[in-house]
Amino acid sequence: METTEGTSGFLSRMALNDNKAGMEGLDKEKINKIILDASKGSRFYENELKKEEQVNQRIKKMLLQKEQLTKQDVERAQKQMDEMAADLERSRDLNRTIVHVDMDAFFAAVETRDRPEFTHRPMGVGSLSMLSTSNYVARRFGVRAAMPGFIAKRLCPELTILPLNFKKYEAVSKEVCEILAEYDPRFVRMSLDEAYLDITQHLKDRETWPKDRRTFASGSFLSRGCEKGTESAHLKVVEVKLEQEREGEMHDDTEPVQNYMKQPMPTAKGNVEESCMESNSEHITNEHESQVSLNCSPELFDDLPTQEESSCAELGHDSPLTLDCFSDPHQKAATASVTFGLSAHEVAKEIRFRIEQKTRLTASAGIAPNMLLAKVCSDRKKPNGQFDLLPNKAAIHQFMKELPIRKVSGIGKVTEKLLKALGITTCQDLFEQRAILAMLFSETSTRHFLAISLGIGATRLERNSERKSMSTERTFSEIRKPEELYSLCQKLCHDLAREVQEESLQGRTITLKIKNINFEVKTRAVSLPSAVSSEELLFAAARDLLKIEIESVHPQPLRLRLMGVRLSSFVDRMDQKKQQKSIDVFLNIGNKEECCSFLQQETRVPCPQRAGQTPLSFFQRVEAARKNEAAQHDVFTSTCTGQVPDGSLQSSTVQAKNNRGETKESGLVCPVCFQKQNCKGLYNFNMHIDHCLGLIYSEDVHSKHLSSPACYSGLINSVCCSNQSGNQNHILPSGKDLSTLEAHQEEGCCTFASQGNSTNKEVSESDTCCHSCQQTVSLCSCAGDESAGLLPDTIVSPESLADPTACEVPSMTCPVCHCSQLWVDLQAFNTHLDVCLNQGIISKLTSHECTDMCSPGVSGTSTKAGEKTSLRRNKLVEKPPMKKAKYSPSKNTIDKFFNAQV
């Protein structure tokens, strides 16, 4: 409060533009007042005030700190910053041409396309509770994304709110991406409606192209897009022949993009006039609006303010145009061809043109030598425009000089306010205050600020990195009954588990998020010793966290308005593969050269060199594996004496001893230790196998559909990982030792410790609990779903079975009925397993897995999975020294987005 505006700061800070008021919109005062009136007294508002106060405190502290800085401090910092700046300067690369493309009022535009009656009427997309976005007409009234619909309605009673159609947005997005890919196959999608392209190579290629490759038919009518086009009445189809570079033009623009509460008044966009302003003499930028050159939808012909001429003239300046007005606006077949030039500017125009042709939606673009600048540029001439920043230092400097820091991606509401308290508003200020900043902010922030102030950003597009977390959350009307809270929590876990499993992820950290009815948010997290993905284990953890929260306010009820569950700390792709596929390796041990080498390489376990020899039988392979295992860990002391008659079902002749010399009878036969197991159901059987394999039971067992021996993790994993960081053996927690565990197992548990060395009592932490009886971390007890015991989830997609010969399947022995046959192929074996399991569950052993594991350098170039390939490669790309705001939301699923507004 002391620092900036007075009361109700978060509302009053709105720096609204003045605007044609009246019918055309509202002015800033009115908007502020309406929003304030609508918010005042609400729990939401109270919480906003609270948060704002915290920020103010932070500012206060910061200023205090600033006062105490000595001259020497600052001088020293100045020196360091100058060095850093020089460093950054040296790293500046002006040789790339980056384009940022962003669709205009995206969701709203899609809706408008399909319901043209909203073209000129204020409209928002979402619900009365929350809007995802609004069209440009509505924006004149202050209606914004992330604003609740009911407040939007107060701002603009005429507002129509349309529900979300996420599938449509996805479809459109895909269409756009198809175009973008032609200019840069490695373009980076930042969200459904925007992407970065590096067109440097395209520009070179383009030079050599025949003209017709830059020529496009202008077919049926296009939406003239956003309301900006409202002013452009006359359809002009053009033949653009631009080979020359245009004169630069400087255009200053517009309101900061902000939270709706602080949003400046959206102008009715005087872009047209502005774009005709005389160009800056320093030729800093090129900018150009091309909507005029694009088509309009038919109904636009009726309205027509005519400030267009000047714009046309401007357009003509850089584009020799042939204007061809339609006489009949309803003649859909009218066409003209449009040829675009060779420059980056022309490329962006071409892209936008093609997007509009294809989708009937408009996009804006920014062209600059790096991502940071391109992003700012794309916003500058919105909607339906583009802004072009020349790749030289002078131009950039000029551009940055007046640029409000808030315009930069990554600088948001709070940072803006913090910096404003230091007298920093523009990027130039940011540069000038660098010494102070260095003293008050972290090195990371300081560096970031400095880079921004210099207009230096990433020049290499990094492929979206692998996801780090996945979550589901939901807002609801107050819930306070514990039963309901728990059941909601379970539902969330259910949903999350499904999606996690869809991506074959497993994570170790579960985070519960809650928001109480006062909008106070808390997160509570727990990290497990092993990665999980099942509903049951997620819920077991989340439930415990929730329990703590409920108890913490007891006897008051925990009154929530939101709950969410997140999974993170995913196991590394390779590690996961090891886990999931180790049974493959296990079964193939001694049989596949690659597997052997893999084993040797990863585990330093001596592996018999059997390449080229007769394939081993299943038993031989199992035995070989066991010997390796035993040699390494000296755990499996039992010997396999089992000799199973071919074709025998439920073989009762198998003899196997566990490490205490006990013999078990009846039930399923473990394919690893050959003990017959008395486990009730597959659930326990699976757990036994996992244990037998020596791996921490990592829960796949709960998965719904299916199963695969390929998922039994274990033997290999335990061998592979026991000496690797991240999966070390743990010392048994105090109070427990192996005998405790053994005693426990004596009590009827069918599992036994298989990991670690029994002599020194080292054992995997997870072994301290018995998974079979579901006392692991007490996680499973709540699931109560033992009957659903399934074999582990397959991580293997059906297509990976496409080539059953890739890994030979000689005489496999069914781990369930124990019959041994010469299977025709993998599929036959799997089919047998299905029948045998009689669970309606597909059990698949796949063939590629082994190969995949063995040649980690080879990315899965498989059929349609280009993405997995790129994800892999991503890690090889070195990070640019300069930090850019990283954001990879493309991982959202439709489901999730739907969730967003339901």
Added chain:
DNA sequence: TACATACAC
């Protein structure tokens, strides 16, 4: 590792 904050769309 846990948690809160800030930011993006």
Added chain:
DNA sequence: TATGGTGTATGTA
């Protein structure tokens, strides 16, 4: 009546 959902980065303890 009613103020979202998903994901990443960073600072701090």
